[in-house]
Amino acid sequence: MSHIALYRAWRPQTFRDMVGQQHIIQTLQNAIREQRVSHAYLFNGPRGTGKTTTAKVLAKAINCERGPAIEPCNECDACKGITAGTVMDVVEIDAASNRGIDEIRDIREKVRYAPSEVRFKVYIIDEVHMLTTEAFNALLKTLEEPPGHVIFILATTEPHKLPATIISRCQRFDFRQVSLPEQTERLRQICEAEGIEAQADGLAYIARLSDGGMRDAISLLEQSAAFGGGSITLDGAVEVTGGLAAEQFGQLADAIQAGNAAMILPIVENLMQAGKSPDKCLENLVYYFRDLLVLKLAPGGRASTERIVDPERYQATAEAFSTERLFRMIDILNQYQNEIRHAALPQTIFEVALMKVSTVPDNGAERATSQASGSAAGSEEVTRLQQRIDSLERKLTELAKSGVRVEGASGAPEASKGGNRGAFRGAAGGGGLPRSTVKLDPYVAAAESQATVQVRNRWGEILQRVKDARITVHAWLVDGEPVAAADNTVLVAFKNTMHRETTEKPANRELIERVFHDTFGRPVHLATVMVKDWQAAFDTGPAKEAEPLQMQQQDEPVSGGKQPEWVEEAVKLFGEELVVVEDK
Missing domain, CATH: 3.40.50.300 (P-loop containing nucleotide triphosphate hydrolases)
Incomplete structure (x- = not known):
């Protein structure tokens, strides 16, 4: 028939x-x-x-x-x-x-x-x-x-x-896909009515391959029955549909688990010589590792083992892989499964996919090994870090005694309330030394000056010129607002830290200052500040008798020399945003 x-x-x-x-x-x-x-x-x-x-x-x-x-x-x-x-x-x-x-x-x-x-x-x-x-x-x-x-x-x-x-x-x-039990039962009824001898594993395998379509299941049933001469077995169904036999699954799994690419390539070549389809092999392999994952996560339930006849070997294979590694391997194979359908060289894609999953590290096993064999090394590392922290704490104590204070983020820096605001405010992620220092007092005093009004009136023109020169710089600068102009410098306040930091990059700063020069006909520099810092300084008002901030070590000015080692260590430990240096 x-x-x-x-x-x-x-x-x-x-x-x-x-x-x-x-x-x-x-x-x-x-x-x-x-x-x-x-x-x-x-x-x-x-x-x-x-x-x-x-x-x-x-x-x-x-x-x-x-x-x-x-x-x-x-x-x-x-x-x-x-x-x-x-x-x-x-x-x-x-x-x-x-x-x-x-x-x-x-x-x-x-x-x-x-x-x-x-x-x-x-x-x-x-x-x-x-x-x-x-x-x-x-x-x-x-x-x-x-x-x-x-x-x-x-x-x-x-x-x-x-x-x-x-x-x-x-x-x-x-309409939904027909479930595996429903398909298997209908296939069994057809076999009984047509006089076809069929193994339960073979019918379950055919039902799985049909992907929920009853018509495709009947088609595969017909093929398998013709191949087996009126009988259907698991091996016959695997052979006629181009799938992988149980021993081939085991060989590939062993090679992948060992990360042995030299073993993988001959196996793939033998599969191709036997007429196997690369995309079908990859699809079956996804199901195989999915079954391993089900067996690990739900050991008390019924894992789908239609392709595996030997449950003991299946269990041993599942134990050889960690859950995390199986998840990552399935993700990788699924990505290659999408690519192999349109690939000019499907066998090559299949080989690359197998070699890729063979290189996936078994982080679960690594953690277990590290916990088992690395306790002594971990103890030494903890001791070393503790010693470094103790050393930094001593240096910070000396820093406090010498009149320089370090604060956390929760406290408001006293410097923002005194005569020298914004000192030593560095870029996030910088290399230790602050990028720039901005005294806010002159700008607070000039917040309503004629120069500031002139900059505000022409700010739209400035933004347009920056946009014409480089639209990406405009995208960052537009977040800022000119708040004051003093000493041939325009102070721009930013709401977003990243926008401010990107604007401060040398190439971007140079472009903006060139636009300033073209707009005002004279050299004008750019200074930046965060809106919250500017608002705090503006609400306080100009400080009286502001003095330059000095921090000395061995009578050497900080502004002209290298930072003391304990200051650099404090910056490295707490970050530049959390370190404020004050002159008492």
């Missing part, structure tokens, strides 16, 4: 024969029972899940001579004619090959006429998403005002390609 004959023999003829779509069947039967059948349905779902079959069963149920009935009798002339495809009032159209506006116009012309053989005219349009835009527009008019004797059933695997106006005029039913 050919596959087509086998599928037709087992194609559902009533609603109760449908597999895995009980929620849809119940809704349709209730509509028929209550005589509330819609004028348009949209059946959506993966291939082989029964969309077109359900449409034909529905057409028989509403046109059955003994109905409308929730189950067609399949004995009257109407049911037999619809099953055989001889009833002219039930039309099945393949939109993939009849996708133009002419075909839809022909439907529009014919729907006006009453059915001649049965109760309702039924138009089943398969792969409806393939229709052209013009055809959809023509169909829309018919769906808006359909005659009472016409029912449209649209079937598609890609509903997102349908116009929303079409979807809104249909009752939508989403």
Whole structure:
């Protein structure tokens, strides 16, 4: 018996024969029972899940001579004619090959006429998403005002390609993939009725490969039965479908676990010589490692082991991999599975994927080894870090005694309240020394000066010039606002630290200062500050008798020499943003 004959023999003829779509069947039967059948349905779902079959069963149920009935009798002339495809009032159209506006116009012309053989005219349009835009527009008019004797059933695997106006005029039913137990049971029934001897593992393997499509499962069943001469075994099903045998899975898993690329390549070459498909092998390998993961995370449950005959070896393989490594390996294989479908050299992609997962470090094992063998080294590291912290604390104590104070982020720096604001404020992530020091007192005093007003009035022009010169610099500078101008310097306050730091980069600063020069006709420098610091300084007002900040070590000014070592250590330990140096 050919596959087509086998599928037709087992194609559902009533609603109760449908597999895995009980929620849809119940809704349709209730509509028929209550005589509330819609004028348009949209059946959506993966291939082989029964969309077109359900449409034909529905057409028989509403046109059955003994109905409308929730189950067609399949004995009257109407049911037999619809099953055989001889009833002219039930039309099945393949939109993939009849996708133009002419075909839809022909439907529009014919729907006006009453059915001649049965109760309702039924138009089943398969792969409806393939229709052209013009055809959809023509169909829309018919769906808006359909005659009472016409029912449209649209079937598609890609509903997102349908116009929303079409979807809104249909009752939508989403067909789901048929579960493994349901598929396996139906395959077992077919084998019993056809006299085919089948192993349970072989049927489960076929059901897994069908990816939830009952039609594909029957096709694979036919292939496996023909290969095995009327019997189906796991090995035969694996061989005919191009999958990997249990020992091949084990060889690949051992090579990957050991990170042995030299072992992986010969295995792949042997698989290709045996006629295996690289993409199918990669798909099977994803399922294999998924099963290992299930076995590790749910050891008390039933792991899917359709491809593994030896449970003991399967358990041993699972224990050889950590959970974290299995997660990462599955992610990597899934990425390559998407690439291999369109690759010019699928075998090469398969080899690269295997070598990639073989290099994934087993962090779980590394942590266990580190905890087991590295306790002494860890103790030494802790001791060394503790000594360094003690040394820094002593130096910070000396720093406090000498009149220089270090504060945390929670306290407001006293320097911001005195005469020297903003001193030693460095860029985040800097190399230890502060990038710039800004005394805010002169700018606070000049906040309302004529120079400041002039800069504010021309700030829009300045931003436009910066944008014309380099739009990326403009994107950072636009976050700032000119708050004061003094001593041929414009002070810009920023709300965002990253925007300020990027603006302060030498190349960006040079461009902005060049724009200043072109705008004002003289050299003008740029200074920056955070809005919160400026607001604090402005609210306090100019300090009296401000003196330059000095911090000395061995009578050497800080501004002209190198920072004391204990200051640098403090900056490294706490970060520049948390260190404020004051002159008492």
